[in-house]
Ligand SMILES: *Cc1c(COP(=O)(O)O)cnc(C)c1O
């Protein structure tokens with residue numbers, strides 16, 4: 130057994146252990162464990178400083194999960210699933226659920242309805258999924274997800290990658306994983322040596338708070354980056370975790386330092402049992418407003434809502450275009466207003482392209498940062 134597998138065994142899993150460690154009523158933890166599995170790696174549990182802190186909120190079960198609005202499958206993934214464990218929503222790419230389990234179970238998980246339950250994401254369906262991809266020549270991008278694909282051992286993961294790589298129309302592979310955040314010890318030189326054989330292979334990791342970027346996590350990300358794997362990060366906007374422009378700014382800067390490009394900030398999905406994590410959409414826009422221009426453009430993710438009912442990811446941007454016409458009236462990150470003269474504009478201007486965009490006025494509607 131590899132050492133990461135041994136570490137995994139020492140995770141907090143039993144309701145008794147979780148109740149004792151965090152001083153919670155045992156019957157509550159037992160009840161919650163039936164609705165959605167509990168597991169926290171001892172590594173991640175060690176990063177929790179106090180009850181209710183941003184890392185605690187993400188992983189420690191809370192009776193609020195038993196209340197509130199939401200749906201089991203708000204993104205209608207089951208509706209877009211032609212074979213079990215595969216979601217084919219977009220024209221040229223699929224989401225392929227290859228592992229039912231995770232190293233730690235995030236209380237806000239969108240796939241609470243099936244993650245942690247082997248009967249719902251079953252290894253027997255992998256062959257059928259690969260077969261579907263082979264028959265559908267329009268699929269050029271395969272995203273391995275779950276659960277967490279890196280919970281598979283190297284050999285099982287390689288057997289999936291190898292079979293997908295052998296399909297001529299599959300141009301690229303992606304892995305979506307939270308392992309570098311919750312069990313960075315899983316990222317071994319053996320794993321990265323295996324992964325690099327399957328390029329182009331992209332990886333999207335999942336960090337929600339700057340405190341998760343520990344020395345161990347940064348080292349794991351470095352190993353992946355050294356293996357030539359382009360790294361992106363997906364963050365979920367969560368109340369009491371990262372619904373704060375300063376926290377997000379710190380997070381995206383630390384990600385860049387670890388050679389990870391922030392990719393998405395997700396508005397929390399309308400998932401049953403996660404109401405206490407949801408923020409208003411305006412909060413996400415406020416965060417985007419506080420990032421763009423104020424820190425490296427490389428660190429700016431896209432803020433998206435994965436549309437309820439299966440519409441896919443829809444980007445949201447603060448409003449930078451004030452009006453469209455022969456002149457486009459824009460405002461910049463500081464709220465200053467500029468005019469861009471369009472090509473084909475009727476009235477003559479003296480050499481408009483040489484003039485610097487003029488500053489018209491301060492935009493009164495903006496709050497400053
Ligand atoms: C998010 C997602 C993808 C990938 O979307 P990108 O915007 O290409 O990263 C593909 N399929 C499904 C079902 C998804 O939810």
Ligand code: SF4
Pocket residue numbers: 230231233234235236237238239240244275276277306307
């Ligand atoms: S790691 Fe991903 S799939 Fe697993 S519980 Fe967390 S959000 Fe859900």
